[in-house]
Amino acid sequence: MKDHDDILVKVEGLSKKFCKDLKTSLWYGVKDLISNVRGNQHERLLRPKEFWAVKDVSFEVRRGECLGLIGHNGAGKSTLLKILNGLIMPDAGKVTIRGRVGALIELGVGFNPILSGRENIYNNGAILGFSRKEIDAKLEAIIAFAELEEFIDMPVQHYSSGMKVRLGFAVAAQMEPDVLIIDEVLAVGDLGFVLKCFKTIDNILPKTAVIFVSHSMPMVNRMCNQIILMDRGNSIFQGDDVAKAIDLYYMRFANNESGILFDDQSVVVEHVKILNARKYSHGISQLNWNDSLCINVKFQLLDLKEMPWVILLLFDKEQRPVAYLKQIELVKEDLQRDNYLNFKIIHEKINLSKGIYTVDLLICKAYTKEPYIRIKSALSFQVLHQEDVWPTFFLPTTYENINLD
């Protein structure tokens, strides 16, 4: 059912500018007020101290589709959502939205702290566009969903932040929108509730066009079938290759956080590098899946009496630890001239799934693992594979038939 009628959100050449300076911004506000009344027909150009927060973005979302918007902070995602939600007007371009719009941008706005949860359900519902009858009918479901039966007549100011979010989502979840806008609202709340929220969203997804903003790539990967990567207001990648956009997104964060976390001056690290890289891209060594990983470490002992251990730790692009390479227990015989140590650490057949990984280097005292030096992201490498999977490991398998009798 991919006919024209099913395009619920259509954005054409959308741009929006913002001002960096408050005083100037206010003055432009007054000018805009007046020029609005006169019906401003001119093309909008940047005035001094202004910049494009969103520049020339176009896309379409159909019913049943989910568009992910990713990009680092300040890339223009939230501005775009505000325009889609009709809160601010674009400076150029056009947005056409068909059907009822639901926005999960911030939950529980408009709650009055002095009033009880029950009274606030009516207020919040009214703001979201329900009539009294609709709320009366849904009240029990809302309270049950929020799991607040016990506290529903307590003033909201005594709720925990998690309870407020639960109540907010419970009300918002009763909307049956044609277009749903979600902006990183589900970060709060305990795991059980987050899962519940996703179940709800999964249920309404087939009937809805969803626009989803998140910094959590696993969630984006799970939900979206279209993606836009934004940077400084521009869409720099757009399409249905979600995995590629996510790679690009991580690429922008690679390489920027290498550093010495601890150093007691007893060793000097000369270098840490990959010996068997197939090629390089943006200064990152690339390996094929199932290659061996061969890392050369060279360092000098300054005033160390005993031989240290060397440990490598692998982290994925979200800085989650994924592997501990078994420690190298150096012995006196490894020492070379001038107290130098130079060796390679080999891990055969790297079975990590496609993606970028960073390596922490830890040189420490034997057994107690008391550190001499610890280098964060001493190097990074990329594993290449045609298959794109989300779990960290992509393990080879074989199969054999088992006879029935």
Next chain:
Amino acid sequence: MALETRVYQKENRLHFGKLLKASLHDIYASRFLSKQLAIRDISAQYRQSYLGILWAFITPLVTALVWILLKNSGTVRLSPTGIPYPVYAFAGTLIWSIITDSINAPMASTNSAKGLLTKLNFPKEALVISGIYKLLFNSAIKVLLLVVFVFAFGIGFHWSLLLFPFILLGAVLIGTAIGLFITPFGMLYKDIGKLISFGLTFLMYVTPVVYAIPKDGVMKMVMTYNPLTPIILTTRDFVTGQHPEHLSYFLVVMGCCIPLFVIGLVFYRLSIPIIVER
């Protein structure tokens, strides 16, 4: 199934009629929301206070008392008013407080809903309407007190007293219309709010709130042309059953207030996105 279609683009094709229609439609569609907002604010306002509703008439009562004191002690000499002075002063300050409240109401409601405005899309007109509800609620209490005054000072019942609610509605409409024009600027610059409260204090003295229009002089001219004068005078005349001298000017002002209110609504609707943006 026909889906409602919304288009957001650079506002280059302004159409007054269309905007007004959309505005009125939103007012109708959001009637539950405006009521709910008003109930929310009124009940929250009084839940945390013991004197509660009393605060609504303490201000006009105190202003009136000050003037009664000033007059009785002979500190100020005022021209005769024709009715017992306490009723005159109280009716004046009360109507004045309703007008000033209604001028401030749109800005106050918009300001308190600022968090809401930047997060959710809802009919903004609901804020204006809920402001009017709140005003009418507060005014109704004050009016009750005024009626008590009227009988206590032996003025008694007049048929024109029944017209009072309509005039009150007019006063609220005029105040709100003025407020609607000020709100967008006041939301951008805090100075506007200060200027308004300062200006209103001054304006009170060139309006026959606590004293009658003098027989001659500059004050007479200023007061006669002041568009707020007929509202105060006519309302007071209706309450006390006197002959309304300024009735025609009053009707002119009332006649202007409807289109003014409508233009104010459209202007308000146009300017909200700009306020949200800043």
